[in-house]
Amino acid sequence: xxxxxxxxxxxxxxxxxNWKYEEPYSIYSLDGSEETIAEFMNGSYYFVYENNKLIxxxxxxxxxxxxxGKKYGVYxxxxxxxxxxxxxxxxxxxxxxxxFVKAGLDYAKSIFIKNKFxxxxxxxxKRAIKVYKKVGFEEIDYFTRKNKKGNINFxxxxxxx
Numbered sequence: 001x002x003x004x005x006x007x008x009x010x011x012x013x014x015x016x017x018n019w020k021y022e023e024p025y026s027i028y029s030l031d032g033s034e035e036t037i038a039e040f041m042n043g044s045y046y047f048v049y050e051n052n053k054l055i056x057x058x059x060x061x062x063x064x065x066x067x068x069g070k071k072y073g074v075y076x077x078x079x080x081x082x083x084x085x086x087x088x089x090x091x092x093x094x095x096x097x098x099x100f101v102k103a104g105l106d107y108a109k110s111i112f113i114k115n116k117f118x119x120x121x122x123x124x125x126k127r128a129i130k131v132y133k134k135v136g137f138e139e140i141d142y143f144t145r146k147n148k149k150g151n152i153n154f155x156x157x158x159x160x161x
Contacts (some may be wrong), residue, residue: 002050002051003048003049003050003100003103004048004050005047005048005058005103005104005107006046006049007043007045007046007047008040008046008047008057009047010037012044012057013038013041013047014055015031016047016057017031017032017033017036017037017040018030019086019088019089020081021092022089022091025089026063027147027152028086037068039063043141044059044062044063044064045057045058045063046059048103048104054098055087055088055091055100056086056088056091056100057085057086058084058085058104058107058108059083059085060081060082060083060084060108061081061082061134062082063080063082063084064082064083064084064120065082065084065120066120066143066145066154068143068145069120069143069145069156072141073144074120074141074143074156077118079114079116080114080117081108081112081114081116082117082119082120083104083105083108083117083118084120085104087100087140095129096133097128097131098134098135101132102135104136105117105159109161115161116137116159116160116161117137117161118157118158118159119132119137119156119157120154120155120156120157121154122152122153122154122155123142123152123153123154123155124153133157135159136159136161137159138157138158138159139156140157140158142155142156143156
């Protein structure tokens, strides 16, 4: 898997903002709005290509955090770089996650001084959790976010390299 990382551009932001994930992963689907595109263009997002095809993205820092997690103090330790990611919907569940996450971490190590990473994942997303644990992430905290459909539980995981 030879991946190419680049700063997010508007064309890629528009495409990603229209990705739709099947249940139970639909909470990761975006609405294609100008606000969503603007978030992708805030400087903390990077798109990922493989064989000249857009396959995913990574974000780092505050953009990778779930805002309500701050009130629980789960992001207080500034020794960690928060990492967020998205894999193109049709690639999910096909065994690509491990290499994708490893490549993203390698890229992050090349642009940040720190090599300690933290991510937040919905607790129902067993596929992603399995990948993150295989990469070496460990669960350290939990919190709940209320939304229109009820509560979503999140797991905070860290990787110390």
